[in-house]
Amino acid sequence: MTFSGRATCPEYWYFRLFEFIFYFVIEIIDSISGSIFPWLVVYILMFLPGIAVGMRRLHDTGRSGWWVWLPSASFSVIVVYHASFLYKLNPSGGHLSPLVFLPIIPFLLCPIATLIFLCQPGTPGNNRFGPPPGNGRG
Incomplete structure (x- = not known):
């Protein structure tokens, strides 16, 4: 298991397929x-x-690996927002205006952006993370 280097699109999606099958069996x-x-x-x-x-x-797409944490961070912000702010607005548990959810829309879009990045083709040739996978080092 290595965090450096590059992974092709099929390598990533086959891992996710294996993970899905593994979860299904479990x-x-x-x-x-x-x-x-x-x-x-x-x-x-x-x-x-x-x-x-x-x-x-x-x-492989030329982006920092830190983008992989964005969906988790977004989910955390949504949970904290929902748990604290919305309860203070309406402690009785009644209906709220849909406008109170506007601040979390950017955090809902962050996982979508990360998914789009994961689906894009890799950069041809070397990038700042090394040579393309399969060039003897990958």
């Missing part, structure tokens, strides 16, 4: 056993490799 095991333990193991096993392949994929 869900079947979980439904049979009724235990949360398999999910905990899967998240621990898949977290760092998922971050690593995402960073390398973003490197």
Whole structure:
């Protein structure tokens, strides 16, 4: 598992396909056993490799690997906003105007931007993250 270098688009999406199938199998095991333990193991096993392949994929498009954290950061901001600010606006739990959700729209768009970056083709030739994958070093 490496966080430096570049990953091709198929390498990234095959990893995500493997991860999806792995989660599906764990869900079947979980439904049979009724235990949360398999999910905990899967998240621990898949977290760092998922971050690593995402960073390398973003490197291939010429972007910093830090973009991979943007969806998580956006989700955190939305949760904090919802939990604190909206409760202060309406502690009784009634209906709120949809306008109170306007400040979180940019944070909803951040994961979409990251997904678009992950789907773009890699930069041809060398970039600041090294040679393209498959050139003897990749």
